[in-house]
Amino acid sequence: MTGGIRAALLTGFLLAGTMSAAQTDPTYRIMEFSDLDGWAEDDHASALSVFLDTCGDLDDPDWRSLCGLARDAGDARAFFELFFRPVLISDGEDALFTGYFEPELDGSLRPDARFRYPLYRMPQDARDLSPWLTRRDILTSDVMQGRGLEIAWVDDAVELFFLQVQGSGRIRLPDGRVLRVGYGGANGHPYRSIGQELVRRGTFQAHQVSAQVIKNWVRANPSEGQELLLSNPSYVFFREVNEVPPHRGPLGAMNRSITTLRTVAVDPAFVPLGAPVWVEKGGQIPLHRLMIAQDTGSAIKGAQRADIFFGTGDAAGRRAGQLKDPGRMMVLLPIQRAYALLPDHVL
Known part of the structure; x- marks a missing residue:
């Protein structure tokens, strides 16, 4: 799921480019597990299974030793608490x-x-020259014709645009087979938010814009909609992802499959990739559960900024697209590492 510019979509096309980096030094507060709302009721064994998917890739000795212990953990909750x-x-x-x-x-x-x-796969001339041609240049000329770069053809130009924003996805073929594609590179031009463009034009107010609203507007206004899509000069190429079985999730930033409602994308400047993360999300449908930080995103910046993976397909997309909620997030760190963050810690 990494690469590309998927976070620009996932924050409603409006937060991308507006989320500022932290202006103050981070502070650290060590919590008790009893402070975590809903901790006792979670399925810790499911979280442990997802942790094991990627913990073997963690390099530091304390993480490596915990990964070894996790493989033989009988009681998942006790493992995390200990x-x-x-x-x-x-x-x-x-x-x-x-x-x-x-x-x-x-x-x-x-x-x-x-x-x-x-x-399309990425052409060699786009690899050799960056920035290469713009989206408009690529789609309104014959520059890609006759080069054998097509991976597949889909039936909806709007959904293809959103697939490029997302950076990866699945193509369901007429015979029932599934082809998974991943980010294969880009033309080197910066992403321009079409949601922000609709707000700038006065078509919508900022709070009205969502992925579904944009799709509906483009389909209802085909000529203007096509021009809107072309106003984003960025263009994403794909590659076939054959190493991941269709029943598993897409690859995350750790180059491992991610898991529905157990994987979270974070800012690695604050949260180590592979670390367990306790999420307390508010909003209309609260969510309190242990997840694993296995992904990143270009708009996921900050200590308390996170993107929750909702799975595959339209239903998952609708649920994900509605999410823009407050809450809090705690990172589970090895004990010595956690206490070393405190300013008065003495080795």
């Missing part, structure tokens, strides 16, 4: 939780009257 401490990291910014998902499009390995919109 070897970790929850740490509340604050950088002066309010907590914000958003959601992301893996799109699934209908497509074909051959073009026809229905499947007319190609997903």
Whole structure:
């Protein structure tokens, strides 16, 4: 799921480019597990299983030793409580939780009257020269024709645009097979938010903009909608992702499959990738559970900023797209590492 610019979509097309980096030094507060609302009721064994998916890639000795112990842990809750401490990291910014998902499009390995919109591999000239051609240049010329760079064709140009924003997804073929594609590079031009463009034009107010609102508007205004999509000069190329079985989640920043409602994307400047993270998300549908920091995103910046993975397909996309909630997040760190963060800690 990494690469590309998916976080610009997942924060409602409006937060990307506006989330400022932390202006103050972070503060650290060690919590008790009894301070975590809902901790006792969570499925710790599920979280431990996801932790094991990526903990073997952690390099530091304390993490490596805990990963070894985790493989033989009989009681998952006891394992986390014995070897970790929850740490509340604050950088002066309010907590914000958003959601992301893996799109699934209908497509074909051959073009026809229905499947007319190609997903391209990255051409060598785009690798050699950055920035390369703009989205408009690529889509309104024959520069990609006859080069054998097509991976598949899909039936919806709007969904293809959103797939490029997301950076990865799945293509369901007519025979029922599934082709997974991942980020394969970009043309080197900066992403320009089409949501922000609609707000700038006065078409919508900022609080009205969501992925579904944008899709509906583009389809209802095909000529203007096409021009809106072309106003974003960034263009994402894809690659086939054959190493991940279709039943598993897409690859995250740790190059391992991520897990629905157990993987969270974080800012690695504050949260170590692979660390367990306790999430207390407010909003209309509160969510309190132990997740694993296995992904990142270009708009996921800050100690209390996180993106929750909601799974694959349209239903997951609707749930993810509605999320923009407050809350708090605690990072579970190895005990010695946690206490070393305190200013009065003495070795």
